[in-house]
Amino acid sequence: MAEGQPAKKAKLDVKYELLYWPSMPGRGEFVRLALEASGVPYKDTANQEDNGIQKMLAVLKDTQSHAPVLCPPLLRVHGDDGPLIISQTPNILLYLGDHEPVAPATNDKYLVHQYALTALDLTNEAHNVHHPVAISQYYDDQKPEAVRAAAEFRGERIPKFFGYFDRALTYNKSSSGGDDRGYAYLVGDKVTYADTTVWQVVDGVSFAFPAKVKEMREKGECKELWAFYDGLKKEEWLSSYLESSRRMKYSDGIFRYYKELDV
Amino acid sequence: MAEGQPAKKAKLDVKYELLYWPSMPGRGEFVRLALEASGVPYKDTANQEDNGIQKMLAVLKDTQSHAPVLCPPLLRVHGDDGPLIISQTPNILLYLGDHEPVAPATNDKYLVHQYALTALDLTNEAHNVHHPVAISQYYDDQKPEAVRAAAEFRGERIPKFFGYFDRALTYNKSSSGGDDRGYAYLVGDKVTYADTTVWQVVDGVSFAFPAKVKEMREKGECKELWAFYDGLKKEEWLSSYLESSRRMKYSDGIFRYYKELDV
Structure with missing residues:
Protein backbone atom coordinates (compact mmCIF):
# COMPACT_ATOMS: atom_id res chain seq x y z
CA MET A 1 0.00 0.00 0.00
CA ALA A 2 1.29 3.46 -0.92
CA GLU A 3 2.39 5.71 1.92
CA GLY A 4 -0.27 8.04 3.18
CA GLN A 5 -3.05 5.93 1.71
CA PRO A 6 -5.42 4.97 4.51
CA ALA A 7 -6.25 1.30 4.97
CA LYS A 8 -9.78 0.62 3.75
CA LYS A 9 -10.55 -1.63 6.65
CA ALA A 10 -9.71 1.14 9.09
CA LYS A 11 -13.35 2.17 8.76
CA LEU A 12 -14.34 -0.63 11.10
CA ASP A 13 -12.03 -2.62 13.31
CA VAL A 14 -13.89 -5.89 12.80
CA LYS A 15 -14.87 -7.77 9.68
CA TYR A 16 -18.40 -8.70 10.72
CA GLU A 17 -21.15 -6.36 11.77
CA LEU A 18 -24.53 -7.67 12.91
CA LEU A 19 -27.35 -5.23 12.14
CA TYR A 20 -30.44 -6.15 14.15
CA TRP A 21 -32.96 -4.71 16.60
CA PRO A 22 -31.36 -3.92 19.97
CA SER A 23 -32.11 -5.34 23.45
CA MET A 24 -33.59 -8.68 22.37
CA PRO A 25 -32.19 -12.03 21.29
CA GLY A 26 -34.66 -12.55 18.40
CA ARG A 27 -33.41 -13.95 15.13
CA GLY A 28 -30.17 -12.06 15.62
CA GLU A 29 -29.31 -14.58 18.35
CA PHE A 30 -28.76 -17.34 15.78
CA VAL A 31 -26.18 -15.11 14.11
CA ARG A 32 -24.55 -14.10 17.42
CA LEU A 33 -24.15 -17.73 18.47
CA ALA A 34 -22.54 -18.74 15.17
CA LEU A 35 -20.15 -15.78 15.47
CA GLU A 36 -19.37 -16.64 19.10
CA ALA A 37 -18.70 -20.27 18.17
CA SER A 38 -16.40 -19.24 15.35
CA GLY A 39 -14.39 -17.07 17.75
CA VAL A 40 -14.18 -14.20 15.26
CA PRO A 41 -14.61 -10.62 16.56
CA TYR A 42 -17.82 -8.89 15.53
CA LYS A 43 -19.78 -5.78 16.28
CA ASP A 44 -23.43 -5.98 17.37
CA THR A 45 -24.04 -2.47 16.12
CA ALA A 46 -27.50 -1.64 17.50
CA ASN A 47 -26.43 -2.84 20.95
CA GLN A 48 -22.93 -1.37 20.95
CA GLU A 49 -23.34 2.02 19.29
CA ASP A 50 -25.58 4.87 20.41
CA ASN A 51 -26.96 5.42 16.94
CA GLY A 52 -26.56 1.79 15.91
CA ILE A 53 -30.22 1.25 15.17
CA GLN A 54 -30.09 4.14 12.67
CA LYS A 55 -27.31 2.34 10.82
CA MET A 56 -29.50 -0.75 10.50
CA LEU A 57 -32.47 1.30 9.31
CA ALA A 58 -30.26 3.09 6.78
CA VAL A 59 -29.33 -0.24 5.21
CA LEU A 60 -32.98 -1.32 5.16
CA LYS A 61 -33.98 1.90 3.36
CA ASP A 62 -31.11 1.83 0.88
CA THR A 63 -32.17 0.39 -2.48
CA GLN A 64 -29.34 1.96 -4.49
CA SER A 65 -25.95 0.80 -3.25
CA HIS A 66 -26.90 -2.85 -2.74
CA ALA A 67 -29.80 -5.20 -3.49
CA PRO A 68 -32.83 -4.36 -1.35
CA VAL A 69 -33.28 -6.23 1.92
CA LEU A 70 -36.64 -7.02 3.48
CA CYS A 71 -35.88 -7.24 7.18
CA PRO A 72 -33.13 -7.81 9.75
CA PRO A 73 -31.00 -9.58 10.82
CA LEU A 74 -28.37 -8.37 8.37
CA LEU A 75 -24.71 -9.22 8.31
CA ARG A 76 -22.45 -6.52 6.92
CA VAL A 77 -19.13 -8.01 5.87
CA HIS A 78 -16.35 -5.46 5.54
CA GLY A 79 -13.77 -6.29 2.91
CA ASP A 80 -11.39 -4.69 0.45
CA ASP A 81 -14.07 -4.59 -2.25
CA GLY A 82 -16.51 -2.70 -0.08
CA PRO A 83 -19.12 -4.04 2.31
CA LEU A 84 -21.28 -7.02 1.44
CA ILE A 85 -24.81 -7.15 2.86
CA ILE A 86 -26.22 -10.60 3.63
CA SER A 87 -29.78 -11.06 4.87
CA GLN A 88 -32.06 -13.95 5.80
CA THR A 89 -30.93 -15.79 8.94
CA PRO A 90 -30.14 -19.16 7.27
CA ASN A 91 -28.27 -17.30 4.54
CA ILE A 92 -26.12 -15.42 7.05
CA LEU A 93 -25.34 -18.73 8.75
CA LEU A 94 -24.45 -20.24 5.37
CA TYR A 95 -22.07 -17.36 4.64
CA LEU A 96 -20.40 -17.74 8.05
CA GLY A 97 -20.11 -21.50 7.50
CA ASP A 98 -18.39 -20.89 4.16
CA HIS A 99 -15.90 -18.42 5.66
CA GLU A 100 -15.40 -19.33 9.33
CA PRO A 101 -14.81 -22.67 11.08
CA VAL A 102 -18.48 -23.32 11.89
CA ALA A 103 -19.19 -25.69 8.97
CA PRO A 104 -17.16 -28.29 7.12
CA ALA A 105 -16.05 -27.79 3.51
CA THR A 106 -17.27 -31.26 2.50
CA ASN A 107 -20.79 -32.28 1.45
CA MET B 1 -13.11 -48.37 -17.86
CA ALA B 2 -12.09 -52.06 -17.99
CA GLU B 3 -14.04 -54.26 -20.38
CA GLY B 4 -16.91 -56.12 -18.78
CA GLN B 5 -16.98 -53.77 -15.76
CA PRO B 6 -20.44 -52.33 -15.41
CA ALA B 7 -20.76 -48.57 -15.15
CA LYS B 8 -21.78 -47.60 -11.63
CA LYS B 9 -24.30 -45.10 -12.87
CA ALA B 10 -26.16 -47.88 -14.64
CA LYS B 11 -28.19 -48.21 -11.42
CA LEU B 12 -30.16 -45.12 -12.37
CA ASP B 13 -30.05 -43.39 -15.71
CA VAL B 14 -30.20 -39.91 -14.21
CA LYS B 15 -28.12 -38.19 -11.55
CA TYR B 16 -30.98 -36.50 -9.70
CA GLU B 17 -33.97 -38.15 -8.14
CA LEU B 18 -36.72 -36.11 -6.51
CA LEU B 19 -38.44 -37.98 -3.69
CA TYR B 20 -41.73 -36.30 -2.81
CA TRP B 21 -45.45 -36.98 -2.44
CA PRO B 22 -47.08 -37.78 -5.80
CA SER B 23 -49.86 -35.94 -7.66
CA MET B 24 -49.35 -32.49 -6.14
CA PRO B 25 -47.00 -29.57 -6.78
CA GLY B 26 -46.33 -28.84 -3.06
CA ARG B 27 -42.82 -28.01 -1.94
CA GLY B 28 -41.48 -30.45 -4.50
CA GLU B 29 -42.45 -27.92 -7.17
CA PHE B 30 -39.65 -25.56 -6.13
CA VAL B 31 -37.19 -28.39 -6.74
CA ARG B 32 -38.81 -29.41 -10.05
CA LEU B 33 -38.62 -25.85 -11.37
CA ALA B 34 -34.94 -25.48 -10.46
CA LEU B 35 -34.21 -28.81 -12.17
CA GLU B 36 -36.24 -27.81 -15.25
CA ALA B 37 -34.42 -24.46 -15.44
CA SER B 38 -31.04 -26.18 -15.18
CA GLY B 39 -31.96 -28.48 -18.08
CA VAL B 40 -30.55 -31.54 -16.32
CA PRO B 41 -32.49 -34.83 -16.56
CA TYR B 42 -34.12 -35.99 -13.32
CA LYS B 43 -36.55 -38.58 -12.10
CA ASP B 44 -39.64 -37.57 -10.12
CA THR B 45 -39.81 -40.99 -8.53
CA ALA B 46 -43.22 -41.00 -6.81
CA ASN B 47 -44.86 -39.72 -10.01
CA GLN B 48 -42.91 -41.86 -12.48
CA GLU B 49 -42.61 -45.23 -10.77
CA ASP B 50 -45.44 -47.48 -9.60
CA ASN B 51 -43.86 -48.05 -6.21
CA GLY B 52 -42.11 -44.66 -6.15
CA ILE B 53 -43.80 -43.49 -2.99
CA GLN B 54 -42.43 -46.56 -1.17
CA LYS B 55 -38.92 -45.51 -2.16
CA MET B 56 -39.48 -42.11 -0.61
CA LEU B 57 -40.90 -43.62 2.58
CA ALA B 58 -37.96 -46.02 2.79
CA VAL B 59 -35.55 -43.08 2.84
CA LEU B 60 -37.64 -41.33 5.50
CA LYS B 61 -37.57 -44.42 7.71
CA ASP B 62 -33.88 -45.15 7.23
CA THR B 63 -31.77 -43.81 10.11
CA GLN B 64 -28.78 -46.08 9.48
CA SER B 65 -27.31 -45.52 6.03
CA HIS B 66 -27.57 -41.73 6.09
CA ALA B 67 -28.40 -38.94 8.52
CA PRO B 68 -32.10 -38.95 9.44
CA VAL B 69 -34.44 -36.74 7.42
CA LEU B 70 -37.60 -35.18 8.81
CA CYS B 71 -39.81 -34.81 5.75
CA PRO B 72 -39.86 -34.56 1.96
CA PRO B 73 -38.94 -33.14 -0.48
CA LEU B 74 -35.68 -35.06 -0.68
CA LEU B 75 -33.11 -34.95 -3.43
CA ARG B 76 -31.16 -38.17 -3.97
CA VAL B 77 -27.97 -37.46 -5.86
CA HIS B 78 -26.47 -40.54 -7.48
CA GLY B 79 -22.70 -40.47 -7.74
CA ASP B 80 -19.66 -42.71 -7.74
CA ASP B 81 -19.39 -42.53 -3.95
CA GLY B 82 -22.95 -43.71 -3.41
CA PRO B 83 -26.12 -41.66 -3.15
CA LEU B 84 -26.26 -38.40 -1.24
CA ILE B 85 -29.53 -37.44 0.43
CA ILE B 86 -30.34 -33.73 0.65
CA SER B 87 -33.43 -32.48 2.44
CA GLN B 88 -35.03 -29.13 3.26
CA THR B 89 -36.27 -27.27 0.18
CA PRO B 90 -33.87 -24.28 0.39
CA ASN B 91 -30.99 -26.70 0.99
CA ILE B 92 -31.86 -28.73 -2.11
CA LEU B 93 -31.96 -25.50 -4.11
CA LEU B 94 -28.59 -24.51 -2.66
CA TYR B 95 -27.10 -27.84 -3.70
CA LEU B 96 -28.48 -27.50 -7.23
CA GLY B 97 -27.15 -23.94 -7.41
CA ASP B 98 -23.69 -25.17 -6.41
CA HIS B 99 -23.69 -27.94 -9.04
CA GLU B 100 -25.91 -26.82 -11.93
CA PRO B 101 -26.19 -23.53 -13.83
CA VAL B 102 -29.00 -22.09 -11.69
CA ALA B 103 -26.83 -19.89 -9.45
CA PRO B 104 -23.63 -17.93 -9.97
CA ALA B 105 -20.35 -18.96 -8.34
CA THR B 106 -19.68 -15.42 -7.06
CA ASN B 107 -20.97 -13.82 -3.86
Missing part, protein backbone atom coordinates in the same frame (compact mmCIF):
# COMPACT_ATOMS: atom_id res chain seq x y z
CA ASP A 108 -21.55 -32.38 5.17
CA LYS A 109 -22.05 -28.63 4.85
CA TYR A 110 -25.47 -29.41 3.37
CA LEU A 111 -26.30 -31.50 6.42
CA VAL A 112 -25.33 -28.56 8.63
CA HIS A 113 -27.59 -26.27 6.62
CA GLN A 114 -30.41 -28.81 6.73
CA TYR A 115 -30.40 -29.03 10.53
CA ALA A 116 -30.15 -25.26 10.90
CA LEU A 117 -33.09 -24.76 8.51
CA THR A 118 -35.14 -27.29 10.47
CA ALA A 119 -34.35 -25.56 13.76
CA LEU A 120 -35.41 -22.25 12.20
CA ASP A 121 -38.67 -23.85 11.00
CA LEU A 122 -39.39 -24.80 14.61
CA THR A 123 -38.54 -21.22 15.59
CA ASN A 124 -41.18 -19.92 13.17
CA GLU A 125 -43.72 -22.36 14.56
CA ALA A 126 -42.91 -21.25 18.12
CA HIS A 127 -43.68 -17.69 17.06
CA ASN A 128 -46.90 -18.69 15.32
CA VAL A 129 -48.14 -20.25 18.57
CA HIS A 130 -48.61 -16.86 20.25
CA HIS A 131 -49.61 -15.10 17.00
CA PRO A 132 -51.56 -17.74 15.07
CA VAL A 133 -54.02 -15.45 13.30
CA ALA A 134 -52.22 -12.21 12.55
CA ILE A 135 -48.72 -10.88 13.21
CA SER A 136 -50.00 -7.32 13.24
CA GLN A 137 -52.59 -7.92 15.98
CA TYR A 138 -52.06 -8.14 19.74
CA TYR A 139 -51.67 -11.44 21.56
CA ASP A 140 -54.80 -10.70 23.61
CA ASP A 141 -56.83 -10.49 20.40
CA GLN A 142 -55.90 -14.05 19.43
CA LYS A 143 -55.51 -15.67 22.85
CA PRO A 144 -58.16 -18.42 22.46
CA GLU A 145 -56.56 -19.42 19.14
CA ALA A 146 -53.10 -19.30 20.72
CA VAL A 147 -54.26 -21.70 23.44
CA ARG A 148 -55.46 -24.14 20.74
CA ALA A 149 -52.26 -23.68 18.73
CA ALA A 150 -50.16 -24.25 21.84
CA ALA A 151 -51.88 -27.56 22.55
CA GLU A 152 -50.81 -28.87 19.14
CA PHE A 153 -47.35 -27.36 19.48
CA ARG A 154 -46.73 -29.03 22.85
CA GLY A 155 -48.42 -32.30 21.94
CA GLU A 156 -47.12 -32.86 18.43
CA ARG A 157 -44.64 -30.32 17.12
CA ILE A 158 -42.12 -30.17 20.00
CA PRO A 159 -41.94 -34.00 20.22
CA LYS A 160 -41.63 -34.25 16.43
CA PHE A 161 -38.76 -31.77 16.10
CA PHE A 162 -36.95 -32.61 19.35
CA GLY A 163 -37.27 -36.31 18.52
CA TYR A 164 -35.74 -35.61 15.14
CA PHE A 165 -32.77 -33.75 16.60
CA ASP A 166 -32.37 -36.58 19.12
CA ARG A 167 -32.18 -39.14 16.26
CA ALA A 168 -29.73 -36.93 14.37
CA LEU A 169 -27.43 -36.72 17.41
CA THR A 170 -27.71 -40.47 17.96
CA TYR A 171 -26.80 -41.06 14.32
CA ASN A 172 -23.73 -38.86 14.54
CA LYS A 173 -22.60 -40.04 17.95
CA SER A 174 -21.14 -43.35 16.87
CA SER A 175 -18.87 -41.84 14.23
CA SER A 176 -17.93 -38.56 15.87
CA GLY A 177 -16.16 -39.41 19.13
CA GLY A 178 -19.12 -38.07 21.02
CA ASP A 179 -18.64 -40.79 23.60
CA ASP A 180 -15.47 -39.13 24.90
CA ARG A 181 -17.31 -35.89 25.51
CA GLY A 182 -20.46 -37.54 26.84
CA TYR A 183 -22.53 -35.91 24.12
CA ALA A 184 -22.51 -35.61 20.34
CA TYR A 185 -22.57 -32.71 17.95
CA LEU A 186 -25.02 -32.82 15.07
CA VAL A 187 -22.44 -33.12 12.30
CA GLY A 188 -18.89 -34.38 12.63
CA ASP A 189 -16.78 -33.76 15.73
CA LYS A 190 -16.63 -29.97 15.83
CA VAL A 191 -19.21 -27.34 16.71
CA THR A 192 -21.04 -26.12 13.61
CA TYR A 193 -23.82 -23.60 13.11
CA ALA A 194 -26.20 -26.58 13.14
CA ASP A 195 -25.31 -27.03 16.82
CA THR A 196 -25.61 -23.35 17.71
CA THR A 197 -28.96 -23.04 15.90
CA VAL A 198 -30.49 -26.19 17.38
CA TRP A 199 -29.15 -25.21 20.81
CA GLN A 200 -30.84 -21.82 20.58
CA VAL A 201 -34.24 -23.16 19.56
CA VAL A 202 -34.11 -25.76 22.34
CA ASP A 203 -33.20 -22.97 24.76
CA GLY A 204 -36.00 -20.74 23.48
CA VAL A 205 -38.61 -23.48 23.57
CA SER A 206 -37.44 -24.39 27.10
CA PHE A 207 -37.99 -20.77 28.12
CA ALA A 208 -41.44 -20.58 26.55
CA PHE A 209 -42.69 -24.04 27.58
CA PRO A 210 -40.84 -24.89 30.81
CA ALA A 211 -43.45 -27.33 32.15
CA LYS A 212 -43.55 -29.25 28.86
CA VAL A 213 -39.76 -29.48 28.71
CA LYS A 214 -39.53 -30.51 32.38
CA GLU A 215 -41.99 -33.30 31.68
CA MET A 216 -40.00 -34.53 28.66
CA ARG A 217 -36.80 -34.60 30.68
CA GLU A 218 -38.43 -36.42 33.61
CA LYS A 219 -39.90 -39.03 31.28
CA GLY A 220 -36.46 -39.61 29.75
CA GLU A 221 -37.53 -38.48 26.29
CA CYS A 222 -34.85 -37.22 23.88
CA LYS A 223 -31.90 -38.06 26.14
CA GLU A 224 -29.28 -37.36 23.48
CA LEU A 225 -30.75 -33.92 22.91
CA TRP A 226 -30.56 -32.96 26.58
CA ALA A 227 -27.01 -34.33 26.87
CA PHE A 228 -26.12 -32.14 23.88
CA TYR A 229 -27.98 -29.09 25.21
CA ASP A 230 -26.45 -29.32 28.69
CA GLY A 231 -23.02 -30.25 27.36
CA LEU A 232 -22.77 -27.39 24.88
CA LYS A 233 -23.92 -24.95 27.56
CA LYS A 234 -20.88 -25.86 29.65
CA GLU A 235 -18.36 -25.37 26.83
CA GLU A 236 -16.13 -22.40 27.58
CA TRP A 237 -17.08 -20.33 24.54
CA LEU A 238 -20.81 -20.69 25.23
CA SER A 239 -20.80 -20.44 29.01
CA SER A 240 -18.71 -17.26 28.93
CA TYR A 241 -21.00 -15.79 26.26
CA LEU A 242 -24.13 -16.63 28.24
CA GLU A 243 -22.68 -14.87 31.30
CA SER A 244 -21.72 -11.78 29.30
CA SER A 245 -23.82 -8.70 28.61
CA ARG A 246 -23.85 -9.69 24.92
CA ARG A 247 -26.46 -12.34 25.74
CA MET A 248 -29.85 -10.68 26.18
CA LYS A 249 -32.92 -11.83 28.07
CA TYR A 250 -36.01 -13.20 26.33
CA SER A 251 -38.94 -10.81 26.44
CA ASP A 252 -41.70 -10.11 23.93
CA GLY A 253 -39.98 -11.65 20.94
CA ILE A 254 -40.14 -15.03 19.24
CA PHE A 255 -39.94 -17.06 22.44
CA ARG A 256 -42.44 -15.85 25.04
CA TYR A 257 -43.64 -17.34 28.27
CA TYR A 258 -47.41 -17.28 28.78
CA LYS A 259 -48.55 -19.61 31.53
CA GLU A 260 -51.78 -20.44 29.66
CA LEU A 261 -49.79 -21.73 26.67
CA ASP A 262 -47.58 -24.08 28.71
CA VAL A 263 -49.10 -26.32 31.42
CA ASP B 108 -24.20 -13.25 -5.77
CA LYS B 109 -25.02 -16.84 -4.85
CA TYR B 110 -25.95 -15.53 -1.38
CA LEU B 111 -28.34 -13.06 -2.99
CA VAL B 112 -29.94 -15.91 -4.92
CA HIS B 113 -30.34 -17.90 -1.69
CA GLN B 114 -31.73 -14.85 0.10
CA TYR B 115 -34.49 -14.29 -2.46
CA ALA B 116 -35.37 -17.99 -2.55
CA LEU B 117 -35.58 -18.12 1.27
CA THR B 118 -37.83 -15.06 1.27
CA ALA B 119 -40.12 -16.62 -1.36
CA LEU B 120 -40.29 -19.77 0.77
CA ASP B 121 -41.16 -17.67 3.82
CA LEU B 122 -44.11 -16.29 1.88
CA THR B 123 -45.01 -19.85 0.90
CA ASN B 124 -45.16 -20.82 4.59
CA GLU B 125 -47.34 -17.81 5.33
CA ALA B 126 -49.68 -18.73 2.46
CA HIS B 127 -50.10 -22.16 4.05
CA ASN B 128 -50.68 -20.70 7.51
CA VAL B 129 -53.57 -18.63 6.13
CA HIS B 130 -55.79 -21.71 5.66
CA HIS B 131 -54.38 -23.52 8.70
CA PRO B 132 -53.68 -20.74 11.20
CA VAL B 133 -54.39 -22.64 14.40
CA ALA B 134 -53.32 -26.24 13.85
CA ILE B 135 -51.83 -28.15 10.92
CA SER B 136 -53.38 -31.39 12.18
CA GLN B 137 -56.94 -30.04 12.24
CA TYR B 138 -59.36 -29.57 9.31
CA TYR B 139 -59.80 -26.27 7.52
CA ASP B 140 -63.46 -26.19 8.54
CA ASP B 141 -62.45 -26.28 12.19
CA GLN B 142 -60.41 -23.09 11.83
CA LYS B 143 -62.36 -21.27 9.14
CA PRO B 144 -63.24 -18.10 11.13
CA GLU B 145 -59.57 -17.76 12.07
CA ALA B 146 -58.56 -18.40 8.46
CA VAL B 147 -60.81 -15.57 7.30
CA ARG B 148 -59.10 -13.21 9.76
CA ALA B 149 -55.66 -14.47 8.76
CA ALA B 150 -56.50 -14.04 5.07
CA ALA B 151 -57.49 -10.41 5.60
CA GLU B 152 -54.01 -9.65 6.97
CA PHE B 153 -52.34 -11.78 4.29
CA ARG B 154 -54.11 -9.97 1.45
CA GLY B 155 -53.88 -6.51 3.01
CA GLU B 156 -50.34 -6.56 4.35
CA ARG B 157 -48.29 -9.63 3.59
CA ILE B 158 -48.81 -10.01 -0.18
CA PRO B 159 -48.11 -6.30 -0.79
CA LYS B 160 -45.04 -6.45 1.48
CA PHE B 161 -43.45 -9.47 -0.21
CA PHE B 162 -44.54 -8.72 -3.80
CA GLY B 163 -43.41 -5.12 -3.33
CA TYR B 164 -40.05 -6.41 -2.15
CA PHE B 165 -39.59 -8.67 -5.17
CA ASP B 166 -40.64 -5.77 -7.39
CA ARG B 167 -37.90 -3.56 -5.86
CA ALA B 168 -35.37 -6.38 -6.22
CA LEU B 169 -36.20 -6.76 -9.93
CA THR B 170 -36.04 -3.00 -10.43
CA TYR B 171 -32.64 -2.91 -8.73
CA ASN B 172 -31.28 -5.66 -10.96
CA LYS B 173 -32.87 -4.42 -14.18
CA SER B 174 -30.47 -1.57 -14.85
CA SER B 175 -27.36 -3.75 -14.64
CA SER B 176 -28.62 -7.00 -16.11
CA GLY B 177 -29.72 -6.22 -19.67
CA GLY B 178 -33.30 -6.77 -18.63
CA ASP B 179 -34.36 -3.98 -20.95
CA ASP B 180 -33.62 -6.09 -24.02
CA ARG B 181 -35.89 -8.85 -22.77
CA GLY B 182 -38.56 -6.51 -21.46
CA TYR B 183 -38.19 -7.92 -17.96
CA ALA B 184 -35.44 -8.55 -15.44
CA TYR B 185 -34.25 -11.58 -13.54
CA LEU B 186 -33.68 -11.25 -9.82
CA VAL B 187 -29.91 -11.72 -9.91
CA GLY B 188 -27.62 -11.14 -12.90
CA ASP B 189 -28.71 -11.89 -16.45
CA LYS B 190 -29.43 -15.62 -16.30
CA VAL B 191 -32.25 -17.59 -14.72
CA THR B 192 -31.37 -18.70 -11.19
CA TYR B 193 -33.27 -20.65 -8.57
CA ALA B 194 -34.24 -17.28 -7.09
CA ASP B 195 -36.30 -16.68 -10.24
CA THR B 196 -37.88 -20.13 -10.27
CA THR B 197 -38.75 -19.93 -6.56
CA VAL B 198 -40.19 -16.43 -6.68
CA TRP B 199 -42.08 -17.34 -9.87
CA GLN B 200 -43.66 -20.35 -8.16
CA VAL B 201 -44.80 -18.47 -5.09
CA VAL B 202 -46.28 -15.70 -7.27
CA ASP B 203 -48.03 -18.39 -9.31
CA GLY B 204 -49.32 -20.13 -6.19
CA VAL B 205 -50.54 -16.92 -4.55
CA SER B 206 -52.20 -15.95 -7.84
CA PHE B 207 -54.04 -19.29 -7.80
CA ALA B 208 -55.15 -18.93 -4.19
CA PHE B 209 -56.01 -15.21 -4.25
CA PRO B 210 -57.06 -14.46 -7.85
CA ALA B 211 -59.24 -11.45 -7.03
CA LYS B 212 -56.50 -9.84 -4.94
CA VAL B 213 -53.91 -10.37 -7.65
CA LYS B 214 -56.26 -9.08 -10.38
CA GLU B 215 -56.77 -5.94 -8.31
CA MET B 216 -53.03 -5.40 -7.90
CA ARG B 217 -52.45 -5.78 -11.63
CA GLU B 218 -55.30 -3.43 -12.52
CA LYS B 219 -54.00 -0.80 -10.12
CA GLY B 220 -50.57 -1.04 -11.71
CA GLU B 221 -48.91 -2.25 -8.50
CA CYS B 222 -45.65 -4.22 -8.78
CA LYS B 223 -45.26 -3.79 -12.53
CA GLU B 224 -41.75 -5.24 -12.65
CA LEU B 225 -42.94 -8.35 -10.87
CA TRP B 226 -45.73 -9.00 -13.37
CA ALA B 227 -43.40 -8.34 -16.31
CA PHE B 228 -41.04 -10.91 -14.79
CA TYR B 229 -43.82 -13.40 -14.02
CA ASP B 230 -45.39 -13.18 -17.49
CA GLY B 231 -42.02 -13.06 -19.25
CA LEU B 232 -40.59 -16.11 -17.52
CA LYS B 233 -43.80 -18.04 -18.23
CA LYS B 234 -43.20 -17.56 -21.97
CA GLU B 235 -39.60 -18.78 -21.91
CA GLU B 236 -39.30 -22.06 -23.79
CA TRP B 237 -38.05 -24.17 -20.87
CA LEU B 238 -40.91 -23.03 -18.60
CA SER B 239 -43.76 -22.94 -21.12
CA SER B 240 -43.00 -26.46 -22.33
CA TYR B 241 -42.77 -27.67 -18.73
CA LEU B 242 -46.08 -26.06 -17.79
CA GLU B 243 -47.75 -27.79 -20.73
CA SER B 244 -46.26 -31.18 -19.83
CA SER B 245 -47.70 -33.82 -17.53
CA ARG B 246 -44.78 -33.17 -15.17
CA ARG B 247 -46.54 -30.01 -14.00
CA MET B 248 -49.38 -30.92 -11.65
CA LYS B 249 -52.51 -29.01 -10.73
CA TYR B 250 -52.95 -27.22 -7.42
CA SER B 251 -55.38 -28.98 -5.11
CA ASP B 252 -55.42 -29.33 -1.33
CA GLY B 253 -51.79 -28.43 -0.75
CA ILE B 254 -49.98 -25.27 0.21
CA PHE B 255 -51.83 -23.03 -2.25
CA ARG B 256 -55.60 -23.49 -2.03
CA TYR B 257 -58.47 -21.50 -3.42
CA TYR B 258 -61.27 -20.76 -0.96
CA LYS B 259 -63.57 -18.01 -2.15
CA GLU B 260 -64.11 -16.73 1.38
CA LEU B 261 -60.37 -16.13 1.81
CA ASP B 262 -59.97 -14.11 -1.38
CA VAL B 263 -62.14 -11.11 -2.38
